[in-house]
Amino acid sequence: xxxxxxxxxxxxxxxxxxxxxxxxxxxxxxxxxxxxxxxxxxxxxxxxxxxxxxxxxxxxxxxxxxxxxxxxxxxxxxxxxxxxxxxxxxxxxxxxxxxxxxxxxxxxxxxxxxxxxxxxxxxxxxxxxxxxxxxxxxxxxxxxxxxxxxxxxxxxxxxxxxxxxxxxxxxxxxxxxxxxxxxxxxxxxxxxxxxxxxxxxxxxxxxxxxxxxxxxxxxxxxxxxxxxxxxxxxxxxxxxxxxxxxxxxxxxxxxxxxxxxxxxxxxxxxxxxxxxxxxxxxxxxxxxxxxxxxx
Ligand code: NDP
Numbered sequence: 039x040x041x042x043x044x045x046x047x048x049x050x051x052x053x054x055x056x057x058x059x060x061x062x063x064x065x066x067x068x069x070x071x072x073x074x075x076x077x078x079x080x081x082x083x084x085x086x087x088x089x090x091x092x093x094x095x096x097x098x099x100x101x102x103x104x105x106x107x108x109x110x111x112x113x114x115x116x117x118x119x120x121x122x123x124x125x126x127x128x129x130x131x132x133x134x135x136x137x138x139x140x141x142x143x144x145x146x147x148x149x150x151x152x153x154x155x156x157x158x159x160x161x162x163x164x165x166x167x168x169x170x171x172x173x174x175x176x177x178x179x180x181x182x183x184x185x186x187x188x189x190x191x192x193x194x195x196x197x198x199x200x201x202x203x204x205x206x207x208x209x210x211x212x213x214x215x216x217x218x219x220x221x222x223x224x225x226x227x228x229x230x231x232x233x234x235x236x237x238x239x240x241x242x243x244x245x246x247x248x249x250x251x252x253x254x255x256x257x258x259x260x261x262x263x264x265x266x267x268x269x270x271x272x273x274x275x276x277x278x279x280x281x282x283x284x285x286x287x288x289x290x291x292x293x294x295x296x297x298x299x300x301x302x303x304x305x306x307x308x309x310x311x312x313x314x315x316x317x318x319x320x321x322x323x324x325x326x327x328x329x330x331x332x333x
Contacts, residue, residue, distance in 0.1 A: 040297040043194075045269070045304045047186070050193050051312035058319050059100045065323075065332050066101070073326035074103040075133040075159065075318075076125040080118060080144070081111035086137045093135070096315045102322055105131060115144045119152050126154040132326040133159030135318070138211075156329065159321040161185075162211065170218045178328075179321050184216035186313030187248050187269045188223065194302060196246065196267050198223040204244035206230045206237070206257065206290065212250035212271055220246070237261075249290040259295030268296055268303040271310045 066072055075097055079090045090106065097104040107121050118136070125131045134157045140146050155163050161170075161179035169175040191198060203225040207213030213229065220227045225246065230237045241247060241261040249257055250271035262268065272290030289306035297303050304310055327333070 042268075042297040042300040043302040044297075045190055045194055045267075045302050045309060047190060047304055047309040047311065047313045050190060051186075051316040053193075054189070054313075054316040055096070055100050055319065058316075058323050061323055062101045065327065065330075069330060069332055071326060071330050071332070072101065072103055072130075073133070073322050074105060074128075074131045075135065075322045076105040076107070076128075076131045077135045077137060078107045078109070078118060078121055079137045080109045080113055081141050083139075086139075090137055093315060093318060096319060097322075100319055102319060103130065111141050113141075115148065118144065118149055122149070122152045126152075126157065129329075131157065132329055133157055133318075133322040135160055157325060159318060159325055161215070161321070167210075167215065167218075170215060170222070179324070180219065180317075181211060181215045182317035182321065183212050183250075183271060183310065183314045184219050184248075185317045185320075186310055187216055187271065188219050189317065190269060190304065190310070190313060191246065191267065194267075196302070198225050198246065201225050201245040202243050203227045203246040203248070204230055204241050205248045205250070206241065207250035207252075207271075209250065213248075216248045216250065216271075220248070247291075251290045253290055254288045255290070255292040257291040257296065259292060259299050262296055262299045264299050265301045266299075268300045269310060270304050270306055273306060273311060 077090050094104045125134045134153045150162050155165050158179055161181035166177040166179055169177040203220045205213050205217040208229050208231045217227050217229050228240055230240055238261045242263050246267050248269045254274040254276050270289035270291040274288050275285040276288050278286040287307050
């Protein structure tokens with residue numbers, strides 16, 4: 039019998055989109071500015087195309103203009119850099135997003151560094167990450183997925199200050215910035231990764247778990263302290279003959295087991311996933327407000 043409260047990312051994301059919609063109308067009515075997001079997609083990976091399509095749809099739903107550039111797989115890095123440079127200079131664009139992964143012949147670091155920090159709505163620029171890590175500094179943007187995780191904790195009234203938090207995974211886009219954010223919120227943070235000895239024991243000390251690993255059902259019930267709050271970022275396809283697509287999506291956490299032990303948990307899908315896009319819209323709005331000095 040499940041006892042954990044379900045943290046409903048889908049409905050929180052909807053709430054946030056509604057708030058953004060109101061703010062965008064207010065800005066448009068008072069200074070005539072509409073936020074704009076530019077998305078650059080290189081190559082024809084199906085998953086990337088789906089992500090870009092969803093981002094575009096979400097932009098439209100709140101009144102953000104989206105500008106899409108699609109380049110063939112064999113484009114040169116120089117071409118990508120030229121588009122970035124054009125968007126950097128374009129006053130109708132407030133956020134620039136390069137869909138990752140890039141084709142292997144491109145240098146991802148060069149490309150991400152080219153996005154001007156004022157329009158880095160993904161928050162991946164080293165200057166933004168550096169500021170996130172430093173005391174008394176403010177990043178211009180916080181990476182969307184970890185920001186979405188913290189937003190869920192806030193909106194569900196979960197205390198972070200002074201709590202023990204464990205982040206499983208240390209990627210540049212999720213795990214590492216999630217750990218930095220939790221630390222900024224005054225949690226005591228441990229990071230578990232592929233070389234960690236006895237990850238189960240460490241994770242069981244956590245009041246708050248954020249898992250971003252990419253391994254289906256890795257975090258078992260025995261890893262979870264009774265009453266803890268579990269945020270599952272993982273999105274992992276597993277074979278499922280009963281599904282028309284032949285697979286279904288599960289998280290990193292064994293939901294069945296965890297939902298009997300945790301006090302609250304995010305489902306997959308419908309947890310962190312919808313929050314990521316909502317945070318991208320939020321970052322784009324923040325950027326348009328800041329660039330136009332609109333409060
Ligand atoms: P990465 O592959 O970049 O990073 C995975 C991390 O998990 C690494 O730090 C790795 O450790 C660690 N890891 C791998 N295996 C183990 C293990 N057995 N035990 C402990 N740690 C392990 O993945 P991402 O961070 O990009 O994504 C993680 C998951 O989140 C994926 O399922 C992805 O689909 C999902 N995701 C969901 C998003 C959303 O919107 N909800 C957005 C982005 C990602 P090491 O550093 O030592 O290699």
